[in-house]
Amino acid sequence: MRDILLQTGRRFIAFLQYLGGLTSLSLLTLIWLFAAPFKWKYVIQQMKKIGYDSMPIVFLVALFTGIVLALQSAYQMQKISAEMYIASLVSLSMTRELGPVLTALVVAGRVGAAITAELGTMKVTEQIDALEAMAAPPVQHLVVPRFLASIFMLPLLTIYADAIGIFGGYLVGVYKLNLSSSIYINMSFDPLVMKDLMTGLYKTFFFAAIIALVGCFEGFQTEGGAEGVGLATTRSVVISFILIIATDCLFTVLFYFIF
Amino acid sequence: MTTIMIDVVNVRKSFRGRPVLRSLNLTIKRGETMVIIGRSGCGKSVLLKHIVGLLKPDSGQVLVGGIDITKIHGRELDKIRLKFGMLFQGAALFDSLTVGENVGFLLNEHALFGPDEITRKVAESLAHVGLSGIEHMKPAELSGGMKKRVGLARAICHNPEVIFYDEPTTGIDPIMADVINNLIVALNKKLNTTSIVVTHDMVSAYKVATRIAMLYEGAIIAVGNPDEIRATDNPVVRQFITGAAEGPITEAEQRR
Numbered sequence: 001m002r003d004i005l006l007q008t009g010r011r012f013i014a015f016l017q018y019l020g021g022l023t024s025l026s027l028l029t030l031i032w033l034f035a036a037p038f039k040w041k042y043v044i045q046q047m048k049k050i051g052y053d054s055m056p057i058v059f060l061v062a063l064f065t066g067i068v069l070a071l072q073s074a075y076q077m078q079k080i081s082a083e084m085y086i087a088s089l090v091s092l093s094m095t096r097e098l099g100p101v102l103t104a105l106v107v108a109g110r111v112g113a114a115i116t117a118e119l120g121t122m123k124v125t126e127q128i129d130a131l132e133a134m135a136a137p138p139v140q141h142l143v144v145p146r147f148l149a150s151i152f153m154l155p156l157l158t159i160y161a162d163a164i165g166i167f168g169g170y171l172v173g174v175y176k177l178n179l180s181s182s183i184y185i186n187m188s189f190d191p192l193v194m195k196d197l198m199t200g201l202y203k204t205f206f207f208a209a210i211i212a213l214v215g216c217f218e219g220f221q222t223e224g225g226a227e228g229v230g231l232a233t234t235r236s237v238v239i240s241f242i243l244i245i246a247t248d249c250l251f252t253v254l255f256y257f258i259f
Numbered sequence: 260m261t262t263i264m265i266d267v268v269n270v271r272k273s274f275r276g277r278p279v280l281r282s283l284n285l286t287i288k289r290g291e292t293m294v295i296i297g298r299s300g301c302g303k304s305v306l307l308k309h310i311v312g313l314l315k316p317d318s319g320q321v322l323v324g325g326i327d328i329t330k331i332h333g334r335e336l337d338k339i340r341l342k343f344g345m346l347f348q349g350a351a352l353f354d355s356l357t358v359g360e361n362v363g364f365l366l367n368e369h370a371l372f373g374p375d376e377i378t379r380k381v382a383e384s385l386a387h388v389g390l391s392g393i394e395h396m397k398p399a400e401l402s403g404g405m406k407k408r409v410g411l412a413r414a415i416c417h418n419p420e421v422i423f424y425d426e427p428t429t430g431i432d433p434i435m436a437d438v439i440n441n442l443i444v445a446l447n448k449k450l451n452t453t454s455i456v457v458t459h460d461m462v463s464a465y466k467v468a469t470r471i472a473m474l475y476e477g478a479i480i481a482v483g484n485p486d487e488i489r490a491t492d493n494p495v496v497r498q499f500i501t502g503a504a505e506g507p508i509t510e511a512e513q514r515r
Contacts, residue, residue, distance in 0.1 A: 121354075122353075126348065126349060127352075127354075129308070129347065130347055131353075132340075133311050134364060135337035135341055136368045
């Protein structure tokens, strides 16, 4: 019994330490964001890696999700002859929920992992120490560009995913369910108001911050060679996933009661 | 003129409850080459990182030119770091940059010179280490010995007052090791720098050292010039410098 309590206590302390470390990295990042001229060259490099290079996989995930969503709802909607509402259902669920969350998860898996692996390798090969020894603060050089690039690119990727998902639904609606193209388009965009798009986009800023900061933090924490880099990368993805889903839940509840 | 460049006073440091440095004292004079010897994992690199300010001690002081660097942060600390050059154990070149960008990193970062002047200084540093004309290559294309030499070029590019070498000869062949030893001696003479070398390679230690200090169980147990160290009657130092498998060091480890 005592052992269990001790174990739980230790876990809890480790969890608080983790949270503390993550928070202090966030604050440091915010300070460097305003305190120094930041490196546009690195920001643009990262924007390409995080945003542009993620477009193919986001395209596939969003397209298939749109198709599946339309087909699965058709299964029920056909019974009550309400196929035309599939268009609204797809467009609303993509913009409000699936677009932001799926894009964030895909980017966390692709980019978050890459960030941790890169920074982790830099840590274990003393490149981060070298930066610091040359009076080049690692947070300014490594974290701020990745943070900014994520914050810029994730919302754009989300809008892109929303559009592709709606297009996936359109394919099903028009070619499988034989709805007319103009009706489908009208039914997609009529019920869609700015609020739907924005509630989806607000969240993505937080998701982007989570991906970049957890990725960098895990990278900085890496110890012990190749195995350490592997472990850190796994942890980075798992923790990002959990935090993204938890944040999503929190925001959905918040928006539900506020608006 | 012999003045004190670096003074390490009563530094203690533990990692996860395990003491690595226990009340360590060491004085390094301006212009000398201090070689710190000791077994792998005895805390030599940790000591070096304390002097550069990459690690903060649990207690004690590290004075660089009279300033306690354990008490300062940020830009103040960076100002002192610009006087340092450091060669890391694995060279620690930035993979994403070319050799030229690596060597000129600090000059670019702090905009110490104009672009043309930086290009010239980078070429000069690479020439110092015998690697002219490889500015465009990526670190991944270099051999281990070349990486170390590029790391050295990066460490000396801004004419530092103090150069730190973390195991400069580990992991490279004996001939290249001698080339590096000669470089350390030559740089020390030519640029008139203070050098601190961490190594467990005694050939290298005797060759480059003005003085040698032995780190054992978290403290400096002997300091002296190479001849004094060779003639030492301290059994621990004796075992280490002769490389004997049996002696007080290994006995102490077996008792643990």
